[in-house]
Amino acid sequence: MSSPSSKPSWQLPTGVTRGSLDYIESPAIADGYDEDLTFGSEFQFDEQVVADFIPATGLVADLGCGTARALIPLVRRGNRGLAVDLSDEMLRIVAEKAQRENLDIKCQQANLVELEAIADQSIDHAICMFSTLGMIKGAVYRKQFLDHVHRILKPGGKFVVHVHNFWFNLFEPDGLLWIASHLVKSKLTSELERGDKYYRYRGIPNFFLHVFSRSEFAKSLKTSDFQVTRLVPLCMDRQAELSHPWLLGSVRASGWIALCEKPPR
Template sequence: MTSRSSKPAWQLPPGVTRGSLDYIESPAIADGYDEDLAFGSDFQFDEETIANFVPSTGLVADLGCGTARALIPLVRRGNRGLAVDLSSEMLRIVAEKARDEKLDIECIQANLVELDAIQDASVDHAICMFSTLGMIKGAENRKKFLDHVHRMLKPGGKFVVHVHNFWFNFFEPSGAYWLASHMIKAKLTKGMERGDKYYRYRGIPNFFLHVFSRGEFKRALKQSGFQIERLVPLRMDRQGELSSAWMLGGWRASGWIALCAK
């Protein structure tokens, strides 16, 4: 679908793999993003969860916004929007949507690991959905991002973030074997962490995603200073909260939406 980036590894942005850069720079990915992800249907539970937690006034930063499908409903109801993404192609789509609906959305092209241009305590609330946190390679880089989010939020600001569950892979075909072999490989392979996955995604080879255990996710948020007000476990189809989460919810949840505050 797209040509592979010609940049040498040392020139890749911090936390961004070559496969992810191909994804980020693809006009075709941006143009087909909403259609491919069933815009407006699969997102209903996420939208309701965000709307119920984030106040309807103030500036909301959508970090790794894609085409801003999480941000636009908030701006429609009264928030101002700050759309942040490394992809100029995704931001092109966001700008078109904002222009067509006359929405108050500012776009900033930036790597999530390098958000120094956004001032301290300048954002009222922030969201980071669709496992965008997991697209950042390296625990140190993910911490840099979360530290930036905490820094840019005003005191009391809300932060909503979603990740996928590492242990949920058990329910995939040959899942037990994959988990066992992956954990051995992660211990023996330099630069690889448990939860690092590479796979073909929307025509892009070697797309990177880090998937989290519940404990790892909670620790990462707390280490950056966030207070977790609620951790919402998700059903397999991601369109609702997992029922009976007390029963092996750390395995059965497809992922979590963390509702946090500074």
């Protein structure tokens, strides 16, 4: 089997870059995932936001689940879980966790932009956390994913999704220079959308992440016919809601958690 780095571009999964596929297919990344991300403490706020919005009954699909650190607390309290990821290695970890705790979680390998195997209106609620939406390259493919989420949710189903903020780069070293050069490049290069970032992440070169402005994020959800109940702005370390969001909140927020619903019939 060809390694991701040796595959021609036309063999890469739809919406997935070469660097992201290296990340997805790495056993070492999966095995060290929870430890590297300080499982538990760093994500308590995210967990609470999700738990407060998602009802404690019904089937919850964790789309781009990783090691299911967002899904497991929901299943522990009474939900059933469907863990969906392109990575066999991540799903291996999920299956081990579910077996260890006897949790009602089924695993399904799938590309997030190709969820045809999940039936219409078969999911009660869905989550897509930790900027997984931003790992999809191309606005057309991000919309394709969001359209799938809308399709598989039952009417009235809740959807929680997180993204990072484009303008928060201003607070990074040389952030103003990066934003200025990026805005010019994205105007001149058709392959680069505003918000597309490539960087080294956990030892993987050219990891891809799309970061959103607040208006872009809200528009993408509404375009896929979601009702947005609230966009929760996050503080720098993501462990709390941003204080005084009226004061340049669209710039100061590190990102947003969107609380959405598929409209009832």
